[in-house]
Amino acid sequence: MTAIDLEQKCIDAGLKMTEPRKVILSILAHATDHPSVEDVYERSKQEDASISMATVYRTLGLLDELGLVYRHEFSDSDHARYEVNSEHHHHLIDLETGKVVEFKNEQIEKIKQKIAQDLGYELVECRLELYGKKLKKKK
Amino acid sequence: MTAIDLEQKCIDAGLKMTEPRKVILSILAHATDHPSVEDVYERSKQEDASISMATVYRTLGLLDELGLVYRHEFSDSDHARYEVNSEHHHHLIDLETGKVVEFKNEQIEKIKQKIAQDLGYELVECRLELYGKKLKKKK
DNA sequence: TTGACTGCAAATGCTTTGCACCATT
């Protein structure tokens, strides 16, 4: 999803397209990692030094509510990290470097559904995170 | 795991078996839910009104380090919730009531392993939580 | 005896909010 797409979705949702919001949306659209609030704040300041932390928190909160962004709370760090909500996937976190690898798996999606159903529930959300250490290549 | 088992493991780990710790271990051993720090504190006070919140935090922290207890951070609430670390399982959280249902699934265990391996990682930890709404029984 | 443990209260650190001013619509 591009920055323009995000801007349009915000406008459609009735938000005013202010300067701070444009900057934040652009940063999120271009991020290749999963930045924390602090990260977004730092990067925003490079575009526009007057942006405040409060605005970053408020904006990310709004985007999360609108479902445009996904809020992660990986257990290897203690603050939230964000990513633009695009295609459904899960994460593997490198315990040594904190690097996040994304993956998809059709089989797991099916089993999740089935487990929830068997327990008498409709699956609404799901959190699946793997934490691991890089394997040393053998030989 | 009984309270006695937990006490023994703590002693083996070199911890002194004090009154507050006995109370907290007993509460954890008897809990059928996944109590928050606050919950453990409230329940502890009924056994011994002099126990402080700080001690509950410190004790739960120690137990987590020793691996005797598992610290959850379900995304429907914002504080940590604990359970005695017994058999490996995952959780489904009822989004309407907050109720936690435990489940196991062999298939998922295998797929998790395989995914990590395929990505070049050794699986160390994992978090799998389903969030859902109770299905209405049809007819 | 003595080092670990505890309660208390103060400190922390991330996040939220009240308020007055400002900008988008």
Added chain:
DNA sequence: AATGGTGCAAAGCATTTGCAGTCAA
């Protein structure tokens, strides 16, 4: 012009910590 958005600084809140007294071993 009206309303929603912003920066700032203060407030919140769960959790942690310094300290002096206490207790298990």
